[in-house]
Amino acid sequence: MFQQNTENFNQWVKKNFTIVSDKFEIVDLREKGQGRGLIACENIKKNEVLFELSRDKILNVKTASINLLREENKNILNSLNQWQSLIICVAYEWYIGDRSKFIHYFNVLPLTSNDYNSLMFWNDNELECLKPSGVLQRVGKNSAEEMYSLLVADIIPNRLKCQELADFLTLERFHIVASLIMSYSFDVDHFEGMEDDDEDDDEDSVDSDDDISNDNHEHEHEHEHEHEHEHEHEHEHEHEHEHESKNNDDDDEVDDIKEDNDDEQNPEEFEEIEDPISEDSYYKSMVPLADTLNSNTFLVNATLKYEKTKLVMIADKSIKKGEQIFNIYGELPNSEILRKYGFVELPSSKFEFADIFLSTIKLTFEKIFSSNFNFVKESQVEKFVEFLFETIQNSEYLEENLSLEMDYGIVVDKYEVYPEGEILPELLLLVLILTSIFKAAESDEKWFKKIIKSIERKPSLDLISFTNRTILKCHQLFEDNSAITTTTVKHIKEIVKNRINEYPKHIIDGSYKLPESYKNFNRQELSDIVLYDEITTLKNIDENFPPSEDKKGPLISVVDDEKFLKNLMKRKNEEQDSKSNKKQKKN
Numbered sequence: 094m095f096q097q098n099t100e101n102f103n104q105w106v107k108k109n110f111t112i113v114s115d116k117f118e119i120v121d122l123r124e125k126g127q128g129r130g131l132i133a134c135e136n137i138k139k140n141e142v143l144f145e146l147s148r149d150k151i152l153n154v155k156t157a158s159i160n161l162l163r164e165e166n167k168n169i170l171n172s173l174n175q176w177q178s179l180i181i182c183v184a185y186e187w188y189i190g191d192r193s194k195f196i197h198y199f200n201v202l203p204l205t206s207n208d209y210n211s212l213m214f215w216n217d218n219e220l221e222c223l224k225p226s227g228v229l230q231r232v233g234k235n236s237a238e239e240m241y242s243l244l245v246a247d248i249i250p251n252r253l254k255c256q257e258l259a260d261f262l263t264l265e266r267f268h269i270v271a272s273l274i275m276s277y278s279f280d281v282d283h284f285e286g287m288e289d290d291d292e293d294d295d296e297d298s299v300d301s302d303d304d305i306s307n308d309n310h311e312h313e314h315e316h317e318h319e320h321e322h323e324h325e326h327e328h329e330h331e332h333e334h335e336h337e338s339k340n341n342d343d344d345d346e347v348d349d350i351k352e353d354n355d356d357e358q359n360p361e362e363f364e365e366i367e368d369p370i371s372e373d374s375y376y377k378s379m380v381p382l383a384d385t386l387n388s389n390t391f392l393v394n395a396t397l398k399y400e401k402t403k404l405v406m407i408a409d410k411s412i413k414k415g416e417q418i419f420n421i422y423g424e425l426p427n428s429e430i431l432r433k434y435g436f437v438e439l440p441s442s443k444f445e446f447a448d449i450f451l452s453t454i455k456l457t458f459e460k461i462f463s464s465n466f467n468f469v470k471e472s473q474v475e476k477f478v479e480f481l482f483e484t485i486q487n488s489e490y491l492e493e494n495l496s497l498e499m500d501y502g503i504v505v506d507k508y509e510v511y512p513e514g515e516i517l518p519e520l521l522l523l524v525l526i527l528t529s530i531f532k533a534a535e536s537d538e539k540w541f542k543k544i545i546k547s548i549e550r551k552p553s554l555d556l557i558s559f560t561n562r563t564i565l566k567c568h569q570l571f572e573d574n575s576a577i578t579t580t581t582v583k584h585i586k587e588i589v590k591n592r593i594n595e596y597p598k599h600i601i602d603g604s605y606k607l608p609e610s611y612k613n614f615n616r617q618e619l620s621d622i623v624l625y626d627e628i629t630t631l632k633n634i635d636e637n638f639p640p641s642e643d644k645k646g647p648l649i650s651v652v653d654d655e656k657f658l659k660n661l662m663k664r665k666n667e668e669q670d671s672k673s674n675k676k677q678k679k680n
């Protein structure tokens with residue numbers, strides 16, 4: 094059946110595409126745990142066209158059969174967001190089965206839950222295996238189910254008047270369609286100046302439905318904030334207008350990445366979309382055959398380009414006979430590749446990172462304060478550290494002066510760190526401030542004793558003003574000189590060490606060995622690979638931070654603690670002197 098479906102699909106492709114090179118074949122890679130894939134059966138030159146199809150052969154809101162049901166459907170679908178409408182279009186095509194012009198394409202798509210390993214299909218026990226990876230916070234089961242209710246209880250039966258589709262779309266099928274789109278769809282840009290009859294239609298649209306968008310948006314906004322740091326590595330910049338799906342394999346600079354667009358097969362999270370399709374410059378689309386390419390962040394050798402009337406898959410490297418033709422689904426670490434696509438790369442992705450949680454930073458500083466000052470009680474340290482985080486979080490100075498790249502502040506739930514020693518500036522500045530307060534306490538224990546005693550009642554004005562002054566001075570040092578202090582580096586490494594210790598023992602202690610070759614891994618094995626890669630990233634931080642000049646990311650210089658402390662303490666001492674002078678005068 095598998096082979097027959099491949100063959101029927103092959104024939105369909107040959108009949109419907111404008112160009113199909115005979116230098117590759119669709120092959121069965123199930124033994125390697127890769128499903129179908131494309132293998133070169135002859136040498137292919139760089140820039141050779143592998144295949145080409147016109148825009149009407151892809152499946153999206155413009156070409157879907159559900160549009161033919163009722164005239165109004167087109168406008169209704171255009172008023173939804175990309176995820177909602179493509180889910181409906183794909184589900185309808187699936188529902189009509191043999192009557193769909195895409196039937197041979199559907200027969201090679203994964204349409205049972207067993208076909209998926211993406212995290213949406215893992216049960217709670219299986220997800221436990223991924224603890225303490227930050228990926229667990231990004232699974233998004235709840236928002237998927239909210240969308241499901243909205244589609245089957247309202248949009249499909251009431252607006253599209255298609256009760257039979259609402260009946261067909263069980264929760265299980267919904268998850269399959271959503272995951273299919275997550276792992277197979279492309280965001281296909283409109284071609285600039287492309288004639289788009291929908292746009293005229295949209296202007297007359299009476300169906301724009303604010304309720305739908307509002308319903309979904311509360312949590313979408315929350316999610317956006319939560320992901321704001323994630324986007325820097327996830328690179329889902331799907332709204333720019335280059336007429337090709339870029340691979341970004343040669344572009345690792347953090348700054349470039351932020352501005353860059355790599356809108357290849359790289360679906361956005363459906364929780365995050367808020368705009369109706371009519372306002373977007375692309376259509377989320379299913380692109381037959383382009384989605385048969387597997388992905389490899391190191392071996393990517395082909396790119397899908399979006400031209401005016403057609404889509405063209407081009408070899409962007411020479412490919413030797415027998416080699417697999419690979420796309421890249423995004424600049425993602427293994428944890429994200431697993432979450433969205435249900436596989437991992439060995440030994441790792443080219444774009445690994447790990448998350449450091451705020452809770453680990455708090456715990457580390459509590460330990461630092463309690464182990465260095467034997468006079469402080471546990472409850473006092475907790476209160477003190479909490480006070481510091483709150484003051485930093487609520488700092489008006491930081492709100493006004495932080496650079497744009499830190500627009501969510503420097504106290505956030507988690508911070509990404511990268512294997513080459515690159516650390517987000519938010520984390521660096523936060524640890525610099527906390528460390529400077531610690532150094533100040535160390536240099537004037539008498540003062541700190543007083544401060545820590547009073548913290549249980551109420552933070553003293555002295556403490557509040559010193560903390561605010563430290564925030565300002567640290568920010569200046571960091572912004573003006575790209576510098577942190579020696580002890581800040583030490584504390585960052587301590588945080589990283591504590592983060593590593595949160596991982597399961599068998600991964601930390603060296604007893605775990607990465608598998609050498611890819612196979613059909615079970616979920617425990619997939620989890621171990623993800624955790625191992627995160628630990629490796631964290632261990633690399635220990636070695637590579639601060640990054641040297643030849644490494645990527647902004648250069649950080651390290652200054653002597655004492656010098657910086659002198660500057661910081663000057664005013665505090667002056668203030669104390671003037672206070673005691675005043676006291677003496679009174680007496």
Ligand SMILES: C[S@@+](CC[C@H](N)C(=O)[O-])C[C@H]1O[C@@H](n2cnc3c(N)ncnc32)[C@H](O)[C@@H]1O
Nearest residue numbers: 126127128129276277384385386387388434436
């Ligand atoms: C767009 S499809 C690619 C075609 C797919 N292999 C098929 O048989 O239909 C994406 C899915 O292919 C599989 N895949 C892609 N790249 C892979 C890789 N390097 N190793 C293992 N599986 C891969 C994953 O199951 C992923 O969710």
